[in-house]
Amino acid sequence: MPGSSTGGIGSVGGAARGGGRSGPGAPVRVAIVGTGGIAAIHAQSLAALGGRAEIVAAADVDPERLDAFCERWGVPGRHTDLGALLAGARPDLVHLCTPPGLHKEQALACLAAGVPVLCEKPPTLSLADLDEIAAAERAGGAFFATVFQHRFGSGAARLRAAMASGALGRPLVAVCHTLWYRPDAYFAVPWRGRWETEGGGPTMGHGIHQFDLLLAVLGEWREVTAVAARLARPTAAEDVSCAIAAFDGGTVATVVNSLLSPRETSYLRFDFEHATVELEHLYGYGDADWRVHPAPGHEDAVAAAWEAGPSGQPSGHSAQFAAVLDAVAAGTAPPVTLAEARRTLEFVAATYASAFEGRPVARGAIGEGDPYHRRMQGPGTPWPADPEPVPSAGPEPLPPAESVPPAESASPEETSR
Numbered sequence: 001m002p003g004s005s006t007g008g009i010g011s012v013g014g015a016a017r018g019g020g021r022s023g024p025g026a027p028v029r030v031a032i033v034g035t036g037g038i039a040a041i042h043a044q045s046l047a048a049l050g051g052r053a054e055i056v057a058a059a060d061v062d063p064e065r066l067d068a069f070c071e072r073w074g075v076p077g078r079h080t081d082l083g084a085l086l087a088g089a090r091p092d093l094v095h096l097c098t099p100p101g102l103h104k105e106q107a108l109a110c111l112a113a114g115v116p117v118l119c120e121k122p123p124t125l126s127l128a129d130l131d132e133i134a135a136a137e138r139a140g141g142a143f144f145a146t147v148f149q150h151r152f153g154s155g156a157a158r159l160r161a162a163m164a165s166g167a168l169g170r171p172l173v174a175v176c177h178t179l180w181y182r183p184d185a186y187f188a189v190p191w192r193g194r195w196e197t198e199g200g201g202p203t204m205g206h207g208i209h210q211f212d213l214l215l216a217v218l219g220e221w222r223e224v225t226a227v228a229a230r231l232a233r234p235t236a237a238e239d240v241s242c243a244i245a246a247f248d249g250g251t252v253a254t255v256v257n258s259l260l261s262p263r264e265t266s267y268l269r270f271d272f273e274h275a276t277v278e279l280e281h282l283y284g285y286g287d288a289d290w291r292v293h294p295a296p297g298h299e300d301a302v303a304a305a306w307e308a309g310p311s312g313q314p315s316g317h318s319a320q321f322a323a324v325l326d327a328v329a330a331g332t333a334p335p336v337t338l339a340e341a342r343r344t345l346e347f348v349a350a351t352y353a354s355a356f357e358g359r360p361v362a363r364g365a366i367g368e369g370d371p372y373h374r375r376m377q378g379p380g381t382p383w384p385a386d387p388e389p390v391p392s393a394g395p396e397p398l399p400p401a402e403s404v405p406p407a408e409s410a411s412p413e414e415t416s417r
Contacts, residue, residue, distance in 0.1 A: 028325050031057040031091035033082060033106060034098035035069035038120055042095050043073040045317035052325050057089035082106060086113040093328050096120060100205075101197040104129040107144055111136040116143045116334065118324055121208055123341050125199040127349055127366060127373045134338050145324060145334040146341040150213040152319035155290045158309030159217060159270070159277055167298070167305035169273025174253035176214040176268050178207035179261035184234050186259075187387070193235030200376045201237035203228065203351050207257030210266050212336075212344045214255070217270065220248045221347060223362045228355035232260055234387040237377075243351045255351075274298040286314040352376050 030046060030053050032039050039058070046053045057077030060066040070078050079085040086094075086109070094110045096103055096119040104124050110117045111133070123146045124130045137144050150156065162168050180202070191197035198205055215221060226243035233239040243255040268279045276293040279285055294302035313319050320335065327334035350361040353372040371378040 027051060028053040028328050029056045029092045030095060031085055031089050032095045032097055033059045035060040035065050039069060039097040041317055042097055045321050048318045049322055056091055057085050059085045082109055086115060091115055093118060099191050099197055100125055100199050107133050108136050111140045111142045114140060114142050116328060118145050120147050122199055122204055126375055127345060130342055130345055137338060143333045144338045146336050148212045148336045149317050149320045150209050150315045151216050153285055153315030154310040154313035155285055155287055156213060161309040162305040165305045167301045168275050171218055171251045171270055171272050173271040174214060174251055176211050176253060177256045178210045178266050179258045180206055180264045181262050182259040187233060187235050193237050195236055195377045201235060201239055202257035202259045203241045204348050204376060210268060211255050214268060215344055218247050218251050221363055222246045222248050223360050224350040224354050225360045226351040226354040230383045236385060236387055241351055275302045284315045287311050349376055353378060356382060
């Protein structure tokens, strides 16, 4: 999380298994681990759900940050150790709001205690780490889910419904561009842009929300051909990547992830046989951000299919959290499931492998023992490992309550940790 580390929040030791719900209909007991900027988004989004959940505990190794968060959001349980939180608060669900390098060990601790996990993106630094969590999920029965909130806006649901109706025809071509701008000073925060703490650059930490939605719409990808480069920023990872992806259904898509683009935009375009559907926003979308352009002769059918879909729900944490709470109450796997998140993380790994090895990479080709299974950068990048240093940044202050942005418009820094 920005400005503080949760590296000292250790694994569980003897925590009681299972949650502490009082019975059917009771609010879901949530614990938040890591109390940086994204934790405030989680707390705000849970509060918006009208009493369906209560935050019973929080953990952070920074006592001042922890106290400020708990005071702001009325959290009774305060812990500097994850094991103590799991044993003392006995939550029904843990939200991991910590830097990506801490996710694996913290998730394993929660699953060992029988507590489901909702983890901020990216879920882990590597496919190997995520596969280790998958094994723990299978062994213990508690679920692991990842925050990919763009799937849950009504615009995405409307697109899927229109596709299912047949009115749009087959998807043929798609575009997914995350064109953002981050100056050199952005990388002064120590964990940013480093493989061992963030897992990569904009492919891993910024564009992932957009192309997760792309993958959720188009289905299984088949092969990726990519390039990646460090062109201008003082980062160990890439600052731009471009990929061409082929899908099982025949669709061809381009995916661009950039931190070098002064006019920022997040843009997705789907060209079907009978219509083009576009989405342009920055950090979160509403219904007005979608545009539909029917092909000649298909105006009425496309319009009818689009208008028949759901409306009024912006993308954002609250929309996903409502679905997660439904699943926790029912004892079923909450979205986005580990298997679905793995498909997205494998796309990240394939993008890096293709870019660094200079060849196409097929889905399923990065297995156990492959260097890109263990580390997103594989055996190493084609550029020097250490970037030019930038001036060190001090701790980022916790924003006042009134300045916390709504979850549907949260920036990547706020939606990472």
